[in-house]
Amino acid sequence: MSVITAGSRPKAELLQPRGKARFWDREAPLAYLFMIPGLLILLLFMAYPFFLGIYLSMTDKMVGFADFNFVGLENFQLLLRDQIFHRTVANTLIYSFVTVPFKLLLGLGLALVLNQKFHFSRFIRAALLLPWIVPTAISSLAWLMLFDSVLSPISWVLKSWGLIQSNINFFGDRWNAIGSICVANIWRGLPFFAISILAGLQAVSPELHEAAALDGANAFQRFVSVTLPTIRTIILIATLFSIIFTFSDFQLIYVLTKGGPASSTHVFGTYAYQMMGFSALGQAAAVALSMFPFLALFAAILLRFIRADD
Amino acid sequence: MVGSNVFTQRLLKLWIPLLLYAVFLLFPFAWMLIVSIKPDQLLLDTRINPFAIISPTLENYRYLLQETEFPRWIWNTLVVTAGATALSLFCSILIGYALGRFRFRGGNTLGIAIFLLYLVPPTLLFIPLSQIVSRFGLYNSYWSLILVYPTFLIPFASWLLMGYFRTISRELEDAALVDGATRLQAMTRIVLPLAIPGVLSAGIFCFTLGWNEFLYALVFMGSGDMKTVPVGVVSDLIRADLYFWGSLMAAGILGSVPVAVAYAFLVDNYVSGLTAGATKG
Numbered sequence: 287m288s289v290i291t292a293g294s295r296p297k298a299e300l301l302q303p304r305g306k307a308r309f310w311d312r313e314a315p316l317a318y319l320f321m322i323p324g325l326l327i328l329l330l331f332m333a334y335p336f337f338l339g340i341y342l343s344m345t346d347k348m349v350g351f352a353d354f355n356f357v358g359l360e361n362f363q364l365l366l367r368d369q370i371f372h373r374t375v376a377n378t379l380i381y382s383f384v385t386v387p388f389k390l391l392l393g394l395g396l397a398l399v400l401n402q403k404f405h406f407s408r409f410i411r412a413a414l415l416l417p418w419i420v421p422t423a424i425s426s427l428a429w430l431m432l433f434d435s436v437l438s439p440i441s442w443v444l445k446s447w448g449l450i451q452s453n454i455n456f457f458g459d460r461w462n463a464i465g466s467i468c469v470a471n472i473w474r475g476l477p478f479f480a481i482s483i484l485a486g487l488q489a490v491s492p493e494l495h496e497a498a499a500l501d502g503a504n505a506f507q508r509f510v511s512v513t514l515p516t517i518r519t520i521i522l523i524a525t526l527f528s529i530i531f532t533f534s535d536f537q538l539i540y541v542l543t544k545g546g547p548a549s550s551t552h553v554f555g556t557y558a559y560q561m562m563g564f565s566a567l568g569q570a571a572a573v574a575l576s577m578f579p580f581l582a583l584f585a586a587i588l589l590r591f592i593r594a595d596d
Numbered sequence: 597m598v599g600s601n602v603f604t605q606r607l608l609k610l611w612i613p614l615l616l617y618a619v620f621l622l623f624p625f626a627w628m629l630i631v632s633i634k635p636d637q638l639l640l641d642t643r644i645n646p647f648a649i650i651s652p653t654l655e656n657y658r659y660l661l662q663e664t665e666f667p668r669w670i671w672n673t674l675v676v677t678a679g680a681t682a683l684s685l686f687c688s689i690l691i692g693y694a695l696g697r698f699r700f701r702g703g704n705t706l707g708i709a710i711f712l713l714y715l716v717p718p719t720l721l722f723i724p725l726s727q728i729v730s731r732f733g734l735y736n737s738y739w740s741l742i743l744v745y746p747t748f749l750i751p752f753a754s755w756l757l758m759g760y761f762r763t764i765s766r767e768l769e770d771a772a773l774v775d776g777a778t779r780l781q782a783m784t785r786i787v788l789p790l791a792i793p794g795v796l797s798a799g800i801f802c803f804t805l806g807w808n809e810f811l812y813a814l815v816f817m818g819s820g821d822m823k824t825v826p827v828g829v830v831s832d833l834i835r836a837d838l839y840f841w842g843s844l845m846a847a848g849i850l851g852s853v854p855v856a857v858a859y860a861f862l863v864d865n866y867v868s869g870l871t872a873g874a875t876k877g
Contacts, residue, residue: 313698316779320694321706324687324750328713331747335724336716342724392617399613410614412860414621419859420852421808423826427848428624431631431841437639439627439646477621534717537810541830555719555811562723562815571723578720585715589708 342571349565361572371573373460374552380464381471381553382533386525388472393479394521400480401487411484418477426541429470433457433542460550463543467551470538479524486520487513519591526588533584534577625852632656632846639841656842657850666847668821669828675738676813676824677806680745684802687750689795692757693783697766707758714751718811721747729816740816741824745806752805753798760794761787797862804855825851 343361347354365371400411417425432440433456441453456466490513498508536555539545545552545560552560554577561570631639633652638644660666694700695707725744734740764787772782788795813824818831829847833840 313779314700317694317698317700317703320690320698324691324746324754327683327687327743327746328750331725331728331744332713332716332721335721335728338724338727339721342727395613396617399610399617402610404610410618414617415859416625416852416856417621419804419855421810421826421855423808423810423830424848424851425624427829427844428628431839431845432624432627436642437646437841442642442646473621473624530715531717534719536719537826540810555717558719558723559811559815562726567723567727574720574723577717581715581717581720585712588715589712592711 339571339575342568343575345568347567349562349567354568357568361569362576364569365572365576370549370552370557371576373550374554374557374573375576377464377551378533378553381468381535381539382529385468385471385475385532386529388468389475389479389528390521390525392472393476393524394483396476396480397483397487400484411481415477415481417474418481422474422537423541425474426470426538429466429473430542433466457543457547459547463547463551467539467542470542471532471535474538475528475532478528482520482524483517486517490516522591523588526584526591530581530584530588533580628845628848631841632843632849634842636842656846660843660846660850664843665821665823665828665832666825666850669823669825672738672817672822673807673824676741676745676817677803679738679742680749680806681799681802683742684746684749684753685795685799687746688753688757688798689788689791691750691754693761693787695754696758696761697769697787710751710754714748714755716748718748718809722811722815725812726815734816736817736820736822738817738822741806741809741812744812744816745809748809749802749805753802756798756801757791757794760791760798764790800858800862804858807855 344356344358345354346357346360396414400407400414404410432438435453435455435458438453438456441450444450445453455462457463494512495508498512503511533553534555535553536559539551539553539556540559543551545556549557549560554573558570558573561573630647630649633649633654633656635651635653635655638650644650691710695703695710729735729740729744734743768790769782769786772786773779777785808826809824810826810830813827814831817823818827823832825847829844829851833844833847
């Protein structure tokens with residue numbers, strides 16, 4: 287095979303025999319052909335259920351019953367008057383936003399620590415990423431036990447230090463439970479911020495740092511004026527990803543509280559799942575669909591950042 | 597004393613913060629390990645130091661592997677993730693190739709659309725999807741998850757592969773075209789072999805994402821002996837508020853090992869793939 291390094295792209299089409307072969311050499315038809323298998327799956331199992339979900343949310347369908355009626359927006363009107371749903375919206379927003387500053391600052395800290403040169407850095411880096419890597423359902427089980435009202439080793443340690451008298455009731459009431467859930471979420475999400483920011487730190491120019499140091503800037507000033515501008519976009523993207531994934535979380539809350547006590551810690555996912563369990567499919571679809579405007583807003587913001595960066 | 601000063605600096609800037617992070621991030625795993633090798637009666641005695649390992653035992657692991665359906669769950673998860681990964685890779689290589697190397701009308705828009713699909717969570721779709729799965733008669737069948745998992749695997753893998761295909765020189769392919777190869781031949785014989793590292797990492801990510809999935813597995817294959825590992829552990833090892841902590845934690849350790857090993861090699865690729873793709877979109 288001869289290697290040709292022509293300046294302009296050769297017109298391969300002209301060199302080809304006519305007929306069937308030609309079709310395979312034109313980019314556009316081939317490109318559309320290549321999209322077909324993937325798009326079929328995405329249409330059938332994403333687009334179709336999305337619209338089916340909108341339809342279902344406007345019916346009174348129950349699991350196991352063939353007959354159902356179209357009820358318009360009644361399900362959504364019911365939700366507007368539903369105390370548990372109000373709490374669900376509040377919980378989801380608290381859960382998504384209150385955890386972000388912790389994950390971001392602690393993740394930034396970890397990234398800066400890991401960005402130094404030291405022995406076994408590859409191994410240590412991989413180990414510290416474990417919380418984000420293992421199945422959430424499984425790591426949540428570990429937290430379930432760490433937060434157990436009787437067996438919690440956290441309570442045991444605090445008691446033996448004399449800081450508390452009796453065991454902490456981690457899931458005893460709504461705010462305790464939300465606090466515990468947030469801690470587990472921060473634990474899981476922190477490494478994601480750390481690796482994202484760490485990847486961004488690789489792009490920070492050492493020359494600029496040296497130049498700034500020569501000009502008399504101290505470490506903090508160098509961080510603000512040299513490092514931060516470089517990793518700004520990556521921080522924004524990681525933050526939005528984290529908000530979106532936390533907003534639509536299911537497993538962590540399902541394992542830790544199942545939405546309890548007294549349905550006070552539900553997020554959209556767990557509340558919809560519970561309604562489905564009560565066989566109220568139309569209502570459940572309405573709960574799940576209520577996430578959509580929020581998700582669309584987050585996605586639109588994310589898209590703006592990505593495009594602005596081009 | 598310059599030497600001790602450097603040492604203090606290292607200690608303050610590196611080793612002490614690293615230790616604090618390690619304690620917070622690895623404590624739950626250490627705890628799982630401790631509980632998994634503890635005999636039951638010691639576990640429930642709250643007077644004993646919970647961190648003390650007295651007469652360690654593998655009884656919990658034996659119980660898990662012999663008296664529960666755990667091996668079956670591992671098998672189910674393997675079948676489902678392998679099937680979904682193969683299907684997703686096939687579709688994603690084609691999409692990634694088209695978006696990364698072809699210029700065609702609507703290409704950029706399709707790229708953005710694929711990226712947005714990655715943000716669609718299972719919680720939004722699982723209720724109508726359960727209707728579709730049951731209408732196709734796929735409830736409690738491997739096919740339910742093999743067909744549904746690609747909905748989040750294809751956007752992710754296509755995005756990753758699109759970035760990867762872009763890094764492969766166009767001139768090589770053009771040279772083959774001039775030599776009389778068809779585009780398809782140029783693709784399968786020149787570009788694809790060069791993209792094998794990218795395909796491999798996309799495959800491993802698909803595998804781990806499938807392994808970790810919970811909601812779809814709970815709803816579509818959550819009964820009988822068709823459970824996946826995360827679903828089986830959560831719903832079968834906790835019975836009527838009775839917690840078998842020892843075997844639960846043993847299951848946690850065994851269920852985490854495959855993904856932990858896979859990711860350890862690839863975590864750097866993951867981030868650069870995700871963010872490079874994202875900022876170049």
